[in-house]
Amino acid sequence: MLLRWLVAVLLCLALPHTVLAATEIEISSPGEQSIPLGLTKFLPDQGVRSDRIADEFDEVLVADLDLSGLFRFVDPQSFLDDADRIGLFSTQVNFPQWRLLGAETLIKGTYHLDGDNLVVEGRLFDVVNRRLLTGRRYVGQSKDVRRMAHAFADLILKELTGEEGPFSSRIAYISNQTGDKELWLMDVDGKRPLRLTNHRSIVLNPDFSPRGKEILFTSYRANNPDLYRKEIYTGKEAKLSYKPGLNVAGRMSPDEREVALTLSKDGNPEIYLISTSGRIRKRITENWGIDSDPSWSPDGEKITFVSNRQGNPHLFIADIFTGKTVRLTTRGKYNATPAWGPKGDRIAFTRQEGGRFDIYTIKTDGTDERRLTFGPGNSEHPRWSPDGRFIIYSWDKDGNRAIYVMRADGTGSRRLTSLESDSRHPAWSPRW
């Protein structure tokens, strides 16, 4: 339904890849090298001219591609006349002109606006080898222009790196802008915020189901921290776990068959697995201390969580099947909010050092710890983008907490939500 506008047509991929193998652009990770890109503003194709459409598409595409860290943009001021020519076939593009400007890749496109109907066609060219790399046509309405641009950005990353971008996904978060903490949903660039709950209570720690159809969250609506599930498209909502005491930090397993969560029904916060109908399947932890905040490994065989069983809060990893539990973090006195990365190799978390929280990542064997943020203020609640390229988090350097996004190496941080109210606890959806 959400994608009803999208009739994506893969265009003109006739060129055989074999002859071009020698010129494939290799990218190992974002930020390590940058490709000079000429990004032209899309031009009207016969229909009505609309600077708003062209500008908005351009703004979204530039922001997404800039965040990726893969590109160095050729200054649009230096563009020559080919930037104003519509021709989208590789035979029509004046590649030497772009070569002259130092561009190795080129994006050109057109839009056709007829009433409210919008067709956008975008192409990515390899300037060096004078060929089309990929192209797509998006059909929808004028209000869909941002989604079209995000989808095109995803496609460009896929073409150049082999892995699709995450720009068409969404971010769930908690905001108090109505006066109560409610669940909200927004685009990955912070635009189009949408309130999902109206509990007028306290709504907390959202997380997406792995296929993205539902969001789990905790709410005090019934005067107890109960776990809810909500279908995003229908808005249908139900309590999933409502035992006396805590029903918090619910995280659905990768196969969507179980939910890991913290319950305190036995007089101590412990991690359990429950079925999707709320029945307890398994108890994962059993000790005097606090156990909370589970995060699944992508293969669904392990969870990482926080426990103070050895004194201070540290991260542990438990094997779901054998119950074998190992400690992951050894440094610091307060480590929390683990988020297992989608590639399985690293876990992001927060550590308090000098009275302040910053974000770190660590390999799952406890080696190669890296600090990503360096204050000021507290950076908390890291979550990975579905492709593992980016980390979203909350940061309170300006007083109120706001949602920020950065590359997984800690570079390129930018703010997504307003500073006028408090936004926190982001969760990144899977790809839609």
Add this chain to the structure above:
Amino acid sequence: MKAIQFIKVSLVVLFLVSGMIGCSTTPPVSQDTVGQSDMSQQADAKAATGVTEDTMKEETVPTHAHMANMENIYFDFDQFTLSAEARKTLADNAMYLKTNSGTKVVVEGHCDERGSDEYNLALGESRALAAKNYLVSLGVSAKQLSVISYGEEKPAVMGANEAAWAKNRRAEFKAVH
């Protein structure tokens, strides 16, 4: 906004301190003047260095007559163990609950704003449970007591400083009507 609330809090604290000074400057006749001036100097010093919550708590709630709001207990950062002072307060609260066995109370566990929401929800729960279990050990009927954790969601005091945090790491006792 935060600043205003902080000022309000500061004013309350100052008010309470001045109340204490008032008490200490109306001593029994037998007290000598040197002692008097020492005491007011102490109070002044406290006012100058920022007053801790403990100072106001002990002296400003005179009797158990108004125990519809039983006294809060406070915790150290990331701890749910009961301090000697917390146990003393709980003993008072237990006495009240035993003499008013019809009163039912929700023990609310709270944390300061630092740390993860999820961990703090668990920590708040552990604080509330520690308080409840201690009350039960003092002879309060478990049926009178229920617990709920609000984690860091309902701070008593706004502010990102130790004075505010110390007031927020607490368990509250609220009568259920």
